[in-house]
Amino acid sequence: MSKSTTPLTRALEVELKFATSPTTEVPELSSIVGIDTVASTVVHSLSARYYDTADLRLTRAKITLRRRTGGKDEGWHIKLPSDKGRIEIGAPLSDDAPQEILDPVRAIIRDLPLQVIAQVDNERHEHALADDQGTIYAEFCDDHVTSWSLLPAGIKQEWREWELELTPAGQEFEQAPELLESARAVFEAVGAVPSASPSKLVAALGNSINYAPLPPAMAELDEETAAFAVVNALRVNRDRLLEVDPQVRRDEWDSVHQMRVATRELRSLMQTFEGILTGEEYLNLEEELKLLAATLGIARDAEVVAERFQMLIGLDDDNIIDDASGEHLAHDMQRKYERAHRTILKVLNSKRYFDLLEGLENLIVNPPLAPSETESASVADVKHEEEAALFEHLVSAYKKLMKRHNVAVTEWEETETPLREREENFHNMRKAAKKLRYSADAVGRATGLKTKDLYAACKTMQSVLGDFQDSVTSRDELLALAESARKHGEDTFAYGVLYQREREIGMEALRGYNEAAKDIEEAYKKLSKSMKKEAARVAAKSQKASDAKDN
CATH class of the missing domain: 1.40.20.10 (CHAD domain)
Known part of the structure; x- marks a missing residue:
């Protein structure tokens, strides 16, 4: 794997995810507690390839590794579970995953080869949500997703989902819990429901994950011994x-x-x-x-x-x-x-x-x-x-x-x-x-x-x-x-x-x-x-x- 000479980015991801229909209109976002205005709106065309071992060791550990093009943070990203949310580590775009991106999961993948297991394309409508002073506390993303699972029995899927992610300022905002709870109520009021899938990758894989080989399991032994x-x-x-x-x-x-x-x-x-x-x-x-x-x-x-x-x-x-x-x-x-x-x-x-x-x-x-x-x-x-x-x-x-x-x-x-x-x-x-x-x-x-x-x-x-x-x-x-x-x-x-x-x-x-x-x-x-x-x-x-x- 190639070596990155650029410092890695690191962020704590605290977000809400909702599934919604293709025709649902985005609600009035300024009605969310702590939000007074939509500071900006931009549309991104994103394309991400997700990597894992053949037996999906990262995915099964609730870790995602992707190479994404398009948007303001294109590059390599690895997302790791944590107590307060998900830790996202990013590196600049390159052909191969930088060593620094893989270091956090070396104990899981060791030297096993990585392969593309899914592709997710996304037309993202991103709205920056700010208070009356212009401080951006959150980003609302209206995502129109097309995915392909590259596992055996994988299929193409299309869906729409909403994400509301707190910015660093939002995570420090004293009313952050109220902001998140208010956003939940606002989205559910127009018919959106909490997403059943923890990530786009899991949604993209769907049932095809059951066709991937399992990692080596503990030996079957008589439980009486x-x-x-x-x-x-x-x-x-x-x-x-x-x-x-x-x-x-x-x-x-x-x-x-x-x-x-x-x-x-x-x-x-x-x-x-x-x-x-x-x-x-x-x-x-x-x-x-x-x-x-x-x-x-x-x-x-x-x-x-x-x-x-x-x-x-x-x-x-x-x-x-x-x-x-x-x-x-x-x-x-x-x-x-x-x-x-x-x-x-x-x-x-x-x-x-x-x-x-x-x-x-x-x-x-x-x-x-x-x-x-x-x-x-x-x-x-x-x-x-x-x-x-x-x-x-x-x-x-x-x-x-x-x-x-x-x-x-x-x-x-x-x-x-x-x-x-x-x-x-x-x-x-x-x-x-x-x-x-x-x-x-x-x-x-x-x-x-x-x-x-x-x-x-x-x-x-x-x-x-x-x-x-x-x-x-x-x-x-x-x-x-x-x-x-x-x-x-x-x-x-x-x-x-x-x-x-x-x-x-x-x-x-x-x-x-x-x-x-x-x-x-x-x-x-x-x-x-x-x-x-x-x-x-x-x-x-x-x-x-x-x-x-x-x-």
């Missing part, structure tokens, strides 16, 4: 990774954190499910997820520390932060984050990342089940083996957590041990709590046992130690800033004071540790009894099925 719960859990987390990918590319708030969480959860689940799913490729995917999480972690840590530095600045009521230190605290970590985010973008556009996504897809479509899953074993035998593997992971995870807990608590009082090592013990404890949490979740999904208490207790422990670790990371960065300041002859007093404040904040976070550890122990003991009963029940059922088979 743990394998089904396992693969379904991986699918849910994989989908979350795909969902947050474009948000990271747009650098939306907290998106790096959410992608890191999704990546870590996937890896932890895969570790927990070893024994049900197997194979070298399976283990390779775990390693790739680990590397991706590490890349995301650099940016995430910088993001967290930048926020903590802002908090520390806000606590400086005795004005100990000098100008040079304040400048470093306010901007250095943000610059570090921006560098790390650029690295993330390179990774997300790499073949290695696309291979990871393809590997996850193959894992869900063709899961590498342990041998007993593919032999003639009974459902009872399979369930017995699967639950045994899950229980073994959970027991192992708990034992590891308790071992790390004992080390953390014992060595914390041993002041001859370097502070950094003692703090690292709690970081290891946090990782153990995370692993136990995911193991509990996996057991709950696959067996129906009530694991929510253990899950919640581990989550609380992660939160306690997460706050503590954030404090430790912040102190590390303060030390680095102090060392740099010292080399440049700058005052380092403020960094020392802030370091001590962070130490106190970290110690305060640890106050909840003992109670969190106690809750984990109690929740595990309760669950352990249930696991033993469930294991005995399934084993008996398996033995009964085996005896019946022998007879």
